[in-house]
Amino acid sequence: MAKSDELVKYITQQVVTYIDTPKAVRQHAKALSKEQRESWQTRWFGMLPLAARMLMDQFKPKK
Incomplete structure (x- = not known):
């Protein structure tokens, strides 16, 4: 259960950071x-x- 708690905490932090960042x-x-x-x-x-x-450029006839 500890890993799921850490995952929820991480996702919450990311969402809060995203919301706090200005749109610009x-x-x-x-x-x-x-x-x-x-x-x-x-x-x-x-x-x-x-x-x-x-490779193709090597075989093209040069003008």
């Missing part, structure tokens, strides 16, 4: 995290899209 600060933090996040290609497939693009 939350929106600013959300925008910052979106900017710092990697592109969806990198998150889903790692470096494969970049490697494939570099």
Whole structure:
């Protein structure tokens, strides 16, 4: 039962922190995290899209 009490306490603290934070600060933090996040290609497939693009660029005829 002790772990469930700790979980309820943690969730309560997080909710109170969220409510106490002004809306503008939350929106600013959300925008910052979106900017710092990697592109969806990198998150889903790692470096494969970049490697494939570099490989295709090698075989393209140069103008």
